[in-house]
Amino acid sequence: MPEKRTVLVTGGCGFIGTNLVRLLVGSGGYHVVNLDALTYAANPLSLVDLADHPRYEFVKGNITDRRLVPALFEKYQPAGVFHLAAETHVDRSIVSVDDFVQTNVIGTYSLLEAAHAYWSGLQGERRNKFLFLHVSTDEVFGSLGKEGYFSEETPYAPNSPYSASKAASDHFVRAYHQTYGLPTIITNCSNNYGPYQFPEKMIPLMILNALSGKPLPVYGDGANVRDWIYVKDYCKAIQRVFENGRAGEAYVVGAGNERRNIDLVRQICDFLDEIAPPAEIHPLRERGLKSYAELIQFVEDRPGHDHRYAIDAAKITRQLGWQAEVGFEAGLRLTIEWYLSNLEWVKQASSGSYGEWIEKNYAWRALKEKK
Template sequence: MKILVTGGAGFIGSAVVRLAVSRGHSVVNVDALTYAACLENVASVADSPLYAFEQADICDAAALKRIFDTHKPDAVMHLAAESHVDRSIDGPRAFIETNIMGTYEMLQAARAYWTEAGKPESFRFHHISTDEVFGSLPDDPAVKFTEETPYDPRSPYSSSKASSDHLVRAWHETYGLPVVLTNCSNNYGPFHFPEKLVPVIILNALAGKPLPIYGDGKNIRDWLFVEDHADALLLVVEKGELGRSYNIGGENERTNLELVKTLCGILDAKRPKASGSYADQITFVTDRPGHDARYAIDPTRIRAELNWRPSVTVEEGLEKTVQWYLDNETWWRALQDRQGVGERLGKAS
């Protein structure tokens, strides 16, 4: 299968690219190389005859037409997006442009290509989204997001992703474009850009800086190891039912405070401080506006229909992640000077 992956130099996209190439798929990586992208993320496959890279903005209709006509993909995996909630609070326009208008241009380009090719039944447009479109859950373990949960986005980021989900469904219903959708829980793992919680905690801990936790640290997330997510995404694009959505979760709910303490414990074991614990650096900071209390995925559909489950627990995945950051200092140091990294964003005066 030849797969066109948008955002393939980003965190989740690069995991998909690496895994797809390793499984023998041809991959065309389309990425604008904005602040959070890094071609080092796909360096391990860059010389493969199965890999091609196109630097292009998904809002550029002419570039997309050229790429589709040149590479003739069998499937699209659309991951390119602005994804940092705090940045969306400070600058929502980029999220509207990339996540909504970019998805519109991708759908139009894919539809034109699919139509001109005679509408092959094997073609797929896989839209990758987030559980944040569903809003916030109560603190009740029995209540989780399903594919039928009504949308209730609370941030510029999640509302832009909700909009893109609706566009994809509309292109399926109105134009017959063969689509599948997925909504995932919080990802973590190697190559995570150092502005999100897990890498911030690891790198601040190593630097002797405060470990910032929003509010009281009781916000709950379902944590999904990025390589497990990439595995699920490839399964959905190959075997998912057309027009159907699948929720992908790690089945690993933790409060933010529990997660940070787990990271501190792993670091204490792998690179102990001269005295005390990394947990001594934990600092509670003013919460961000509209901070959702809890996300949790009910993965029944993808388990029942596609026989998929995550392969690692959050403890196993975090240990792998910490070790990766310890072993790849050159990678993350090169990113720490990029705009906004290390700053407190999303305070919304």
């Protein structure tokens, strides 16, 4: 275990952030200061059990705040930054780009400015060991055809406003290293799944829609391929990179689980048929539903929809000895079971503008009563 160190995590109330904060505060032994603006994507229930933990502090605030962020560096004197705060939903970025530019581009730039000013004033070991770890996505590389993999050498070719804003943030992070010497590392990871993911993302959406007897919308012909990684594996990779990675470099991260969207949705349906059979769920039984797969509906494709993502994670394995530990089928079961056991969290995540449907939904009530 490393010496106890204070680190600043941004976006710690989001999906990956929640899992990462738990890892760092827990077995990681870090003192975590979590800066999060609590946008629609955050769920205050996610870290409620850490509220009184001696190594955890929450600060509600925006990474674009040019007063707050430098004051946090001054107050906590962090040994490094894990930068996760972002607008992350591709579909939302297609509808409205502004928040993506504000948070992902301007926010990252503001954070880099504050980190650079703070780091410039550090001396000796503290200066040498400081690290700004920028958590980015493989979507900055665009789309693959049937063959090939993304690696650290892949040229950037973002296709959505989301991936363009993340690409811009990556370029600023790189530039602060090249120009000012700020020790930075970028991780570009494939699609994560697991506990605490906001219910509008694909895997939780399918699980929750199925249990509610709602259609399971699959874009286009369902042939788009994503490479899935269990979120706890990714968090371990992030910690490994923070502790042992080389400043100025990037690491692509993935677990080698390529699946066509339609195959993934069918697999979720198969597991749900086994774990929570529709015949046991009140309104679904009445509708005579035999398998959740009957709810699958193909819908008009997303504009600019990347065809395939796949990761060659050889560098992080070779250089840092990291490898994913959770197999895809095991991780998917764990995820389904987590959502079934955390209905209060789902309700909270789905409250407000997003989720009136869940409140009104009979299937959920029936399931909750049953448990």
